[in-house]
Amino acid sequence: xxxxxxxxxxxxxxxxxxxxxxxxxxxxxxxxxxxxxxxxxxxxxxxxxxxxxxxxxxxxxxxxxxxxxxxxxxxxxxxxxxxxxxxxxxxxxxxxxxxxxxxxxxxxxxxxxxxxxxxxxxxxxxxxxxxxxxxxxxxxxxxxxxxxxxxxxxxxxxxxxxxxxxxxxxxxxxxxxxxxxxxxxxxxxxxxxxxxxxxxxxxxxxxxxxxxxxxxxxxxxxxxxxxxxxxxxxxxxxxxxxxxxxxxxxxxxxxxxxxxxxxxxxxxxxxxxxxxxxxxxxxxxxxxxxxxxxxxxxxxxxxxxxxxxxxxxxxxxxxxxxxxxxxxxxxxxxxxxxxxxxxxxxxxxxxxxxxxxxxxxxxxxxxxxxxxxxxxxxxxxxxxxxxxxxxxxxxxxxxxxxxxxxxxxxxxxxxxxxxxxxxxxxxxxxxxxxxxxxxxxxxxxxxxxxxxxxxxxxxxxxxxxxxxxxxxxxxxxxxxxxxxxxxx
Amino acid sequence: xxxxxxxxxxxxxxxxxxxxxxxxxxxxxxxxxxxxxxxxxxxxxxxxxxxxxxxxxxxxxxxxxxxxxxxxxxxxxxxxxxxxxxxxxxxxxxxxxxxxxxxxxxxxxxxxxxxxxxx
Amino acid sequence: xxxxxxxxxxxxxxxxxxxxxxxxxxxxxxxxxxxxxxxxxxxxxxxxxxxxxxxxxxxxxxxxxxxxxxxxxxxxxxxxxxxxxxxxxxxxxxxxxxxxxxxxxxxxxxxxxxxxxxxxxxxxxxxxxxxxxxxxxxxxxxxxxxxxxxxxxxxxxxxxxxxx
Numbered sequence: 195x196x197x198x199x200x201x202x203x204x205x206x207x208x209x210x211x212x213x214x215x216x217x218x219x220x221x222x223x224x225x226x227x228x229x230x231x232x233x234x235x236x237x238x239x240x241x242x243x244x245x246x247x248x249x250x251x252x253x254x255x256x257x258x259x260x261x262x263x264x265x266x267x268x269x270x271x272x273x274x275x276x277x278x279x280x281x282x283x284x285x286x287x288x289x290x291x292x293x294x295x296x297x298x299x300x301x302x303x304x305x306x307x308x309x310x311x312x313x314x315x316x317x318x319x320x321x322x323x324x325x326x327x328x329x330x331x332x333x334x335x336x337x338x339x340x341x342x343x344x345x346x347x348x349x350x351x352x353x354x355x356x357x358x359x360x361x362x363x364x365x366x367x368x369x370x371x372x373x374x375x376x377x378x379x380x381x382x383x384x385x386x387x388x389x390x391x392x393x394x395x396x397x398x399x400x401x402x403x404x405x406x407x408x409x410x411x412x413x414x415x416x417x418x419x420x421x422x423x424x425x426x427x428x429x430x431x432x433x434x435x436x437x438x439x440x441x442x443x444x445x446x447x448x449x450x451x452x453x454x455x456x457x458x459x460x461x462x463x464x465x466x467x468x469x470x471x472x473x474x475x476x477x478x479x480x481x482x483x484x485x486x487x488x489x490x491x492x493x494x495x496x497x498x499x500x501x502x503x504x505x506x507x508x509x510x511x512x513x514x515x516x517x518x519x520x521x522x523x524x525x526x527x528x529x530x531x532x533x534x535x536x537x538x539x540x541x542x543x544x545x546x547x548x549x550x551x552x553x554x555x556x557x558x559x560x561x562x563x564x565x566x567x568x569x570x571x572x573x574x575x576x577x578x579x580x581x582x583x584x585x586x587x588x589x590x591x592x593x594x595x596x597x598x599x600x601x602x603x604x605x606x607x608x609x610x611x612x613x614x615x616x617x618x619x620x621x622x623x624x625x626x627x628x629x630x631x632x633x634x635x636x637x638x639x640x641x642x643x644x645x646x647x648x649x650x651x652x653x654x655x656x657x658x659x660x661x662x663x664x665x666x667x668x669x670x671x672x673x674x675x676x677x678x679x680x681x682x
Numbered sequence: 683x684x685x686x687x688x689x690x691x692x693x694x695x696x697x698x699x700x701x702x703x704x705x706x707x708x709x710x711x712x713x714x715x716x717x718x719x720x721x722x723x724x725x726x727x728x729x730x731x732x733x734x735x736x737x738x739x740x741x742x743x744x745x746x747x748x749x750x751x752x753x754x755x756x757x758x759x760x761x762x763x764x765x766x767x768x769x770x771x772x773x774x775x776x777x778x779x780x781x782x783x784x785x786x787x788x789x790x791x792x793x794x795x796x797x798x799x800x801x
Numbered sequence: 802x803x804x805x806x807x808x809x810x811x812x813x814x815x816x817x818x819x820x821x822x823x824x825x826x827x828x829x830x831x832x833x834x835x836x837x838x839x840x841x842x843x844x845x846x847x848x849x850x851x852x853x854x855x856x857x858x859x860x861x862x863x864x865x866x867x868x869x870x871x872x873x874x875x876x877x878x879x880x881x882x883x884x885x886x887x888x889x890x891x892x893x894x895x896x897x898x899x900x901x902x903x904x905x906x907x908x909x910x911x912x913x914x915x916x917x918x919x920x921x922x923x924x925x926x927x928x929x930x931x932x933x934x935x936x937x938x939x940x941x942x943x944x945x946x947x948x949x950x951x952x953x954x955x956x957x958x959x960x961x962x963x964x965x
Contacts, residue, residue: 763931
């Protein structure tokens with residue numbers, strides 16, 4: 195492999211890094227302040243380039259290449275595409291939402307691009323050092339973004355809570371990494387996987403390592419019991435950042451957990467699937483039960499996203515290589531569907547917040563009369579979150595639940611099904627408010643152009659993935675095949 | 683290096699620590715004590731203290747400390763690189779150039795934002 | 802033998818300093834205790850023949866992080882008068898949790914044999930680290946500098962905006 199090949203394989207990361215540098219430098223060089231419009235434009239162009247580079251690599255049939263602690267394989271390319279699209283939508287929506295809310299908007303867009311870079315690195319990492327560095331890079335960027343509104347105490351609280359929790363979670367994860375290194379003398383995932391046996395006392399050490407590592411991964415994915423930061427951080431952070439944290443950042447946690455467990459601990463698969471199964475039960479149940487009582491929509495979506503994390507992790511808990519539904523495929527489809535659905539829901543929250551300054555459920559009363567398009571989009575996203583066919587969210591749930599049933603984990607399947615019903619209740623409650631509750635306010639809601647565009651992209655993707663799921667499922671099963679072959 | 687190579691350092695500590703301790707303790711035991719107000723000032727000669735030293739510090743100190751940490755970490759990376767520079771050839775130089783170049787952007791950023799100016 | 806004795810002394814010293822950090826009623830004293838425990842850890846690194854980590858510990862933790870912590874204390878509150886107890890109602894649970902975690906890990910480590918993977922430290926360990934940084938670990942190395950750039954930007958954003 196020569197230098198040129200390597201540069202080509204790393205092109206998404208290189209484009210993202212360069213974009214970040216350019217955004218910071220241009221913002222510095224500009225004399226005139228333009229509310230971050232130039233920065234956002236450059237960032238979007240760079241993200242577009244990185245997305246094209248990622249998709250070119252994905253569809254060139256690149257087989258797995260591992261070099262310099264990174265793996266360029268369909269699994270990592272899938273998550274890179276997800277992260278880039280998610281950050282792109284967030285930036286698109288931020289252009290109008292953040293205007294006038296901060297004096298430092300150039301840095302804001304640069305940090306979002308760097309966050310996409312951090313996710314790209316974390317999901318490709320084949321080395322525990324790179325895993326840790328990728329996750330910390332993402333965390334540090336996220337802390338700054340979550341506390342971006344300096345005058346707003348809620349935003350400060352969001353950043354500080356996220357930071358304190360993240361610092362501890364990162365340290366605990368590092369302890370887990372040190373156990374794997376101590377037992378095998380290697381930080382390379384595949385080498386650890388080959389050397390780490392599941393016999394006798396080493397199995398106990400492995401279980402300890404799994405639990406410690408999960409503190410880091412579960413923190414990113416906001417799985418119970420590593421979720422305590424999520425409601426306050428989601429509520430206080432600028433809403434576009436909440437959308438980012440609940441989608442791309444969460445997906446990164448699952449992607450890294452999947453690769454580390456499958457490649458480094460294949461001999462302990464029975465143990466980590468059992469642990470993940472119990473975390474799934476806790477996350478679904480707690481998230482849904484608490485979400486029922488929420489009236490602040492950002493908090494409600496925070497608890498909903500904890501519950502969704504529970505469904506998503508079912509894919510790993512029901513890992514079933516060689517089965518019709520292998521579990522990991524379900525995880526990826528779920529994350530793809532959830533990305534557009536959840537960002538879409540937060541885009542509507544942003545539109546309403548910009549209009550009324552409120553994120554309370556009451557602000558959505560009678561929305562169908564004031565802003566029919568917004569109300570219909572929101573309904574679409576909520577139904578997709580609830581998993582109603584034929585929307586994208588349905589396919590996520592279908593593939594994950596099918597894997598659980600195929601593995602004969604019937605208790606898990608039953609709990610998940612009950613939870614899906616409970617969740618439908620509070621999702622539909624928002625729909626009820628929008629359609630059937632009268633509101634005193636009659637002023638129509640206007641939506642900025644960038645936000646509308648992001649909304650349209652998300653909504654159309656939710657419909658497209660739902661109606662024409664086949665190409666996505668084919669792409670995903672190819673991505674999964676590779677990592678399952680290399681790992682298990 | 684094995685731990686035995688640190689023996690001279692240990693001996694140095696074992697001699698220096700008691701010496702320093704004795705130099706502080708002995709005068710306080712043996713010396714004459716005539717305290718008065720002037721002698722008990724924080725700075726016995728020179729300016730008369732006008733405020734409590736233990737007050738809140740301006741945020742610039744924090745900025746300087748943060749910048750210090752970041753460039754300190756940079757130095758830590760430079761150190762092993764410099765030790766092995768001879769074997770690393772041109773690629774090693776380029777890679778460190780990239781590393782420092784990225785940090786240079788950060789340096790310019792900090793400079794331009796006026797973090798080095800003392801208000 | 803002498804090495805083990807030295808390790809024991811340093812371990813006790815480090816633990817004592819750490820205990821001082823979490824129990825001291827004066828937050829400034831806590832910070833000074835913390836520096837002591839950093840120093841203890843540095844000596845333990847040297848005992849383990851991990852010179853590079855030891856030097857990094859001294860330069861970064863004792864040199865820079867300690868300075869930052871002390872500045873942060875001095876700018877966030879007046880040091881005199883506010884000597885609140887660091888204990889809150891949950892301290893007993895926290896102590897119990899920490900003790901249980903320690904017991905579990907100690908029990909685990911006593912059963913697992915780590916000896917088979919330990920290799921002697923090579924003579925030119927620091928040169929090997931340097932070579933590793935620009936060959937196999939070149940991407941983590943460059944990413945570290947991007948991370949430092951982000952940290953710089955973040956430090957400016959967090960510390961300066963309210964002023965200007």
